[in-house]
Amino acid sequence: MDKTTLKQLSEFRKTLHQYPELSGEEKETAKRVLEFFKGIKPDKTIKGLGGTGLAFIFEGKESGPTSLFRCELDGLPIKEENDIKYISTFPGKSHVCGHDGHMAIISGLGIELSKNRPIKGKVILLFQPAEETGEGAKAVLEDPEYGQLQPDFAFALHNLPNYETNQIVLKKGPFAAASTGMIIQYKGRNSHSAHPEAGNSPAEAMAKTIVALERLPDAMKKFTLVTVIHAQLGEIAFGTTPGEATVRATLRAYENETRDLLVTYAEKLCQQIAKEYGLEVSFSYTETFAATHNDPEAWDFGNEAAKKLGLKTKHIRIPFRWSEDFGLFSIHTKTLLFGLGSGKKQPQLHEPNFDFPDELIPTGVGMFAEIVHLLHT
Structure with missing residues (x-):
């Protein structure tokens, strides 16, 4: 990723960080994402998915699989305690889970897809509402518009403090509780x-x-x-x-x-x-929240992508105790949720002084872009 694109994505993340919205209330966040994607020009845009959700669709010229890459729109009802210029401007609300960073990564994948569209099939970029309450995935899956998409694979990542920066954390089968x-x-x-x-x-x-x-x-x-x-x-x-x-x-x-x-x-x-x-x-x-279950075939794409990019991987044996409503997607399609290490000294998720490290953005975009390449060329 060139410095200009990283700067653009970093600035976008910091803007999102300043204006967090709680689950189901993400109207302004969705507007900001929509504005960002104007310059990217996807083939199709779906608004109001499952409430405030957005889906951007990039279509290949040949028939092939449909893959979905998902991030979360919502923040948390936690007062931020950080000494940063872009600290949350909304009292008692914050992005101390890193959803601002996840949105920046999927936006970066959008930039990548605008330059290198899939050859086969289609790619869906989903900005999902209400992950923190476990209500967003259900609302998206029950939306008639989503019923028309029918992805063959769904991928997502979550940054993980206490793991080496940019390390990819993988597991087949149960991943999150x-x-x-x-x-x-x-x-x-x-x-x-x-x-x-x-x-x-x-x-x-x-x-x-x-x-x-x-x-x-x-x-x-x-x-x-x-x-x-x-x-x-x-x-x-x-x-x-x-x-x-x-x-x-x-x-x-x-x-x-x-x-x-x-x-x-x-x-x-x-x-x-x-x-x-x-x-x-x-x-x-x-x-x-449903358990997040990683499909072996989807896992193969993630593992291969990490290898091709020369990234450090950690294969864990025991699932995480926390829950992620991406798990609901794994009931309906072949999914992979993987971890992206955000640093050994990074505060834990949901702690008031957490701030997503921008150095993870190129790695997250690279992983997803490589999976797209493996699936759609």
């Missing part, structure tokens, strides 16, 4: 706090639930993890015995089926606790 946010609500009966015996407080049931849920993985044969993230008992009213309690937890596993089994066990556990204390219990779920 399935997860869901579980909300448990207990209902008892209020009373005056001077007469707690007249009511039915869910306090003890809530305490037992918090402890028991996190021990639940001990009974599972495969890897699972339960993290209680929030609990609330009644209201702040010193004259009242609480009548309601809510416990929120994130449940994880490396496979969708194992996560679903963990959910079933968690519900049964809470139902037993509710019965023991004479409480009503109900469940709801939020931020559900």
Whole structure:
């Protein structure tokens, strides 16, 4: 990549960094991306995909496969703590996951495709909304416009702190965990706090639930993890015995089926606790992510691209515990999600002082461009 293009992409990333938007609200971000692509001139542009999403399509002259390359539009509800000129201008919102960098990489791939269009088939560049909440991939996949695209392969990357800068992290099969946010609500009966015996407080049931849920993985044969993230008992009213309690937890596993089994066990556990204390219990779920599963054929293209570019690779054995809603694409098509090392000393993702290193941009663009070359020439 020449210095002029890198400078252009770096400046674009910094602009995106200054104006982060939360999941489902990425209207201005989408406008900025649309403006950037005016000079690139794809063969077709789809707007409003799955809400605020965008797809840019580059068509070859010969028949062949359809490949999709995806990045994320959304930022996080985290206050940025960085000493940089382009720090987020929106209080409490930031790009401390590096989605600004991922967008710059896919934009760089757009520049590359404008110079070297695919010969066979077509290439789709997808800017996906609402990755952080796990709602964006589902919205895109359910959009009728997406139904017309039908990619044979889908590729994405995520920058990974704690790995060598520009190292490619690969794994066949499960790559990132399935997860869901579980909300448990207990209902008892209020009373005056001077007469707690007249009511039915869910306090003890809530305490037992918090402890028991996190021990639940001990009974599972495969890897699972339960993290209680929030609990609330009644209201702040010193004259009242609480009548309601809510416990929120994130449940994880490396496979969708194992996560679903963990959910079933968690519900049964809470139902037993509710019965023991004479409480009503109900469940709801939020931020559900499918496991990201790397297809062997898609993996081959990523591995070959890294070899041809002479990049350092790390082949991991154990999947990552975090979730990525790119996993939903892997249910519908052959996918590859790979890691791009962002430095051993880089702050972790979602930390308030994270900032995507621009030196990763040429590597990310190079990997994707090489995969395009392997698939479409």
